[in-house]
Amino acid sequence: MLHKRIIQTLFTIAFLCVVHSCTDLEEEILDETLTGTGQAETVTGSIAPVYGFLRNVWLHTRNFGLQEIASDEAILPYRGGRDWFDGGKFIAVHQHLMTPGNSLVGDSWTDITLTLSRAVIAQDRLKIEADKGNAVAQDALYEMVAMKAYLNMLALDNWGLVFKKDQAIALSEILRGQEAVSYLESELLSVVNVINSNKGPGRFTKDAVKALLARLYLNAAVYRDPYGKPDFKAADMDKVIQYTNEIIAGKYSLSPEYFELFNDNNNKNPEIIFSLDQRGVLETEHQRWAYWSISGDLVPRPEFPSTRGTDAAAVTTDFYQTWVDAYGSTDPADADARFFQENTKVPSNLKDLTGVTPANDANHFFCVKAQDFEINRGILRNNIWGPRKDASGKILTCSDGSIKIYPVINARTSGANLAYVDHTLKVDFTDAGSLHNTGYRFSKYQFSRTAPNCCSGSSVDIVLIRLGEIYLMRAEAKLRKGDAAGALADINTLRTSRNARPSQTPKPLASINLDILFRESGFELYWEGLRRNYQIRFGKYEGTWTGKTDVNVSKRLFPIPQKAVDGASSEKGFLVQNQGY
Numbered sequence: 001m002l003h004k005r006i007i008q009t010l011f012t013i014a015f016l017c018v019v020h021s022c023t024d025l026e027e028e029i030l031d032e033t034l035t036g037t038g039q040a041e042t043v044t045g046s047i048a049p050v051y052g053f054l055r056n057v058w059l060h061t062r063n064f065g066l067q068e069i070a071s072d073e074a075i076l077p078y079r080g081g082r083d084w085f086d087g088g089k090f091i092a093v094h095q096h097l098m099t100p101g102n103s104l105v106g107d108s109w110t111d112i113t114l115t116l117s118r119a120v121i122a123q124d125r126l127k128i129e130a131d132k133g134n135a136v137a138q139d140a141l142y143e144m145v146a147m148k149a150y151l152n153m154l155a156l157d158n159w160g161l162v163f164k165k166d167q168a169i170a171l172s173e174i175l176r177g178q179e180a181v182s183y184l185e186s187e188l189l190s191v192v193n194v195i196n197s198n199k200g201p202g203r204f205t206k207d208a209v210k211a212l213l214a215r216l217y218l219n220a221a222v223y224r225d226p227y228g229k230p231d232f233k234a235a236d237m238d239k240v241i242q243y244t245n246e247i248i249a250g251k252y253s254l255s256p257e258y259f260e261l262f263n264d265n266n267n268k269n270p271e272i273i274f275s276l277d278q279r280g281v282l283e284t285e286h287q288r289w290a291y292w293s294i295s296g297d298l299v300p301r302p303e304f305p306s307t308r309g310t311d312a313a314a315v316t317t318d319f320y321q322t323w324v325d326a327y328g329s330t331d332p333a334d335a336d337a338r339f340f341q342e343n344t345k346v347p348s349n350l351k352d353l354t355g356v357t358p359a360n361d362a363n364h365f366f367c368v369k370a371q372d373f374e375i376n377r378g379i380l381r382n383n384i385w386g387p388r389k390d391a392s393g394k395i396l397t398c399s400d401g402s403i404k405i406y407p408v409i410n411a412r413t414s415g416a417n418l419a420y421v422d423h424t425l426k427v428d429f430t431d432a433g434s435l436h437n438t439g440y441r442f443s444k445y446q447f448s449r450t451a452p453n454c455c456s457g458s459s460v461d462i463v464l465i466r467l468g469e470i471y472l473m474r475a476e477a478k479l480r481k482g483d484a485a486g487a488l489a490d491i492n493t494l495r496t497s498r499n500a501r502p503s504q505t506p507k508p509l510a511s512i513n514l515d516i517l518f519r520e521s522g523f524e525l526y527w528e529g530l531r532r533n534y535q536i537r538f539g540k541y542e543g544t545w546t547g548k549t550d551v552n553v554s555k556r557l558f559p560i561p562q563k564a565v566d567g568a569s570s571e572k573g574f575l576v577q578n579q580g581y
Contacts, residue, residue, distance in 0.1 A: 042129055043140045046122040050147055051202070053118060055276050056111045058462055060288040060312070063108045063154060064529050066558070069094045071531035072545040073522070074293075074313040074442070075427055077434035080412060084312050091429060095548050096555040100581055106561035108158065113564075116151045116163060119144050124168045142195040146204040149187045150212060156180055157219075157533055160226045160557045160578060174575065181220050188213050201267065201461065202277025207247050211273055211465045214243040214473050222537055227553045227579065230537065232480045240477035244470045247273070252467040254493075257500035258338045259377045261466065262445040264459045273470075276462040287458030289527065290445035294375070295384060295421050296436065297411050300447035302370040302387040302395050302403050307447060308454050314427045314439025315379055318545040319526070322519050323379075333378075337504035338523055343374035344385050344405065353383060358409050358418045365406045367398035371449075373405070380441040383420050384408045412436050429547045444527040468494060468524050476517055488512040491520055514538060554580025 058064045068074040069090050076090040084090065089104040098105055123144045129137035152162035162180045165172040175183050188209055197206040216223075217239040221230035255261050255271045266272060267279060278285040294300065294309030301307040323332035323339060333340035347366050356364050365388075375386065387395045388406045396404040412435070413419045426432075427439030448458035475490035488509060495506035506523075509516065518538040522531065535541040542551040559581035568575040 042125065043134075043137050046125045047140050047143060050115060050118045050122050050144065051277070053111070053115045054147075055278075055286060055462070057108075057115055057151075057154070058276065058289075058464075058529070059111075059286065060292040061104065061107060062111050063158075064289065065090070065292075065313075066093060066104050066108045066158070067529040067532045068313060068527070069104070070096070070558075071535055072316055072540070072543065072548075073319045073526060073531040075316045075439065075546055076313045077427065077429050077438075077547075079311055079434060080436050081431070081434070083436070091547075096550040096552065098559060100559040100562035100565070100577065102559070102561075105158075105558045106563060108558075109561045109564060112151055112154050112158075113163070116148060116155075116165075117168075119147045119151065120165050121168050123148070123166070139196050142191040143199075143204045145187055145191045146195060146209050146212070149184050150204070152180075152184060152187075153212065153216065156184070156223055158558050159560055160223075171571075178224050181216065181223050184216055185213070188216065200277075201272045201275045204274065207250060207252070208274040208465055210243040210247055211470060214240045214247075214470070217243075218473055218477060219533070219537060222556075226556050229539075234481060237477040237481045240473055241481075244474035244477070247467070247470050248474065252470075254467055254471075254497035256497065258498045259341045259444070259446070260500075261463060261468075262377075262460060264446055264448055264450070266463070267461050271467045272461070272463055272465075273467065274465040276464065278458050278461050285458050286456055287445065287448055287451055287460060288455060289462060290443075290447050290451075290458070290460070291454050293442040293527075294380070294447075295408060295423070295441065297408050297421055298375065298384055299387045299389070299395070300375045301449065301451060302373050303449070304452045305387075305389065305393060305395050306453045307451060309441075310454065311436040314423075314441060316439075316546045317425055317427065319522065320379070320425060320440055322522055326519060326523070334504065336506045336523060337498045337501050338378070338506070340378035340504075341376065341501070343376050346385055346405075353407060353420070356407070358407075358420065361406060365396075365404040367400070367402040368405055369402045370395075373403065375443060375447065377443050377446070380443050381423055381425075383422055410437055427546070442527045463528065469530070472517075472521050472524060475512075479512065479514065479517060484512055487517065491517065494524060495520075552580060554578070 056062060065076075069076055070093050075094055076084055078085045078091065087103060089098075089102050092098045092102055093104050123141060126137045126141040126144060130141050156162050160176055162175050162183060163172040164175055164183055192206060192209045192213065195204065195206050195209055199205050217236040220236050221232045225231070251270070252273065253270045255269055260266065261269055261271060267275070267277065290300075291309050293313045296309050296311040298309050299305060299307055300309065323336070326332070327335040350364060350366060373387070376384070384407075385405050386408045387403050388409070390396055398404055407420045410419050410421045421437050423440050424438050425440060428434070432438075446460055448460045450459040451457045471490045471494045475487040478490065479487035488511065491512060492508040496508055499505040518534060518540065521534050525531070525534070532541070536556050541556055542553060544551070557578045560575060560577055565575050565577060
């Protein structure tokens with residue numbers, strides 16, 4: 001487990017530590033260990049700050065939000081003309097109209113480069129210990145090499161560059177294109193056969209490195225020429241197949257219940273290869289992926305009445321339509337277990353809300369023990385049900401002490417217009433399309449049973465690499481090499497493995513092509529921060545979707561933050577702004 005407490009560091013410190021010489025970070029660091037014992041032991045004290053800060057990289061207002069909102073999967077309008085505008089950063093990113101001053105882009109850059117600088121410092125410290133014969137330090141050193149490659153791949157995805165920096169005292173070398181691919185390949189190959197294979201999903205392991213190699217080779221065509229038409233080389237696809245074969249033949253297995261991948265106990269789920277270990281006790285264990293999309297009027301964890309959502313990102317009509325297109329007249333909730341899991345079991349005599357309003361629904365409830373209540377998962381549509389509070393903020397209870405579950409009231413309505421939350425399909429940047437209730441919602445992650453409020457204390461590990469993605473990568477590599485039968489077999493294995501709820505188990509497909517494979521990647525990996533990467537690789541990123549009409553290929557990469565360009569101005573030509581900005 002990773003425990004850490006920090007104070008916020010400045011943007012320029014983060015960037016300059018990556019670029020220039022740094023041997024320490026100018027911040028207060030308390031109790032950074034992997035065990036929670038507070039021991040300042042060299043190895044854990046070196047790597048815990050790196051693993052710990054990786055959580056920040058994947059915050060909703062950092063790289064997770066950047067990946068989701070830039071894609072056709074999610075949209076975040078100016079809610080009700082008062083919430084989530086944040087200087088227009090989310091709207092600009094969704095429309096592909098961001099500038100070098102966009103703070104969503106800038107904050108993502110800051111935390112990726114800061115975590116990278118921590119990894120370089122850790123590498124220096126660990127090498128000293130490893131040179132003394134410390135085998136534990138040597139193992140941790142391999143992890144930091146893998147971590148640097150992982151972070152640099154995020155930078156390559158976002159900005160088309162990597163930082164080659166092997167010592168904290170050295171000046172970084174910025175690499176792009178084939179040079180960047182070759183560097184990352186050499187770094188990962190240097191550790192793949194020597195790194196540990198038993199540390200668990202919260203640490204970099206041999207299979208996690210193999211997965212990164214598969215990602216690298218699959219995306220190499222895009223990395224070499226980010227603005228052109230990708231040239232997928234057979235040799236690269238062979239490497240993807242090699243490493244995915246090795247992982248699939250190993251110890252991992254696909255989870256029959258899809259949503260168990262995103263539950264409190266997911267640290268032991270046999271599908272997960274690499275994740276952010278969140279079984280600690282500090283506020284840094286966040287659950288922004290759970291709360292960011294769901295209604296701010298829903299109390300998802302009645303044991304803690306202050307838990308709530310925040311009415312932010314919603315499902316675009318375009319992404320929802322991909323499910324409709326796939327299943328036709330069959331509701332996707334009935335056709336695919338990945339789309340929806342019903343946990344809030346509303347009695348049949350209460351489901352019909354015709355004629356029922358908040359003004360007359362005093363007896364329109366059912367009772368559930370607080371510890372047994374779970375919100376629905378997957379993609380939430382229309383009315384939702386949950387606990388209700390009295391005027392003093394206490395959860396209403398039944399005579400046996402269980403809680404009353406009602407249709408959730410939209411707190412932004414009042415008086416004669418008082419209404420229930422109704423998540424509509426329509427969501428966009430118009431006034432009507434930006435209201436707090438608009439848009440279907442992502443509810444993929446369980447609202448943790450250890451979370452006392454909206455945002456912190458989660459015990460749900462954040463999944464970054466899992467076996468489902470490995471099957472998708474192998475299928476894609478096979479298909480790009482002309483092996484449609486092999487690709488179809490992989491996709492059908494993936495679909496039919498989600499069979500814990502037999503009536504919702506996706507049926508096997510009869511055929512496969514790149515468009516169908518892209519669609520399947522969306523069904524399997526939605527709300528995991530991967531959609532933008534897939535759109536670019538499949539040639540879909542210059543399309544148009546809800547609120548976005550820009551088709552400029554330059555927007556495949558984000559602008560380098562102006563603060564970073566200014567911070568590197570003393571090194572002439574060191575950091576050149578990306579094309580089109």
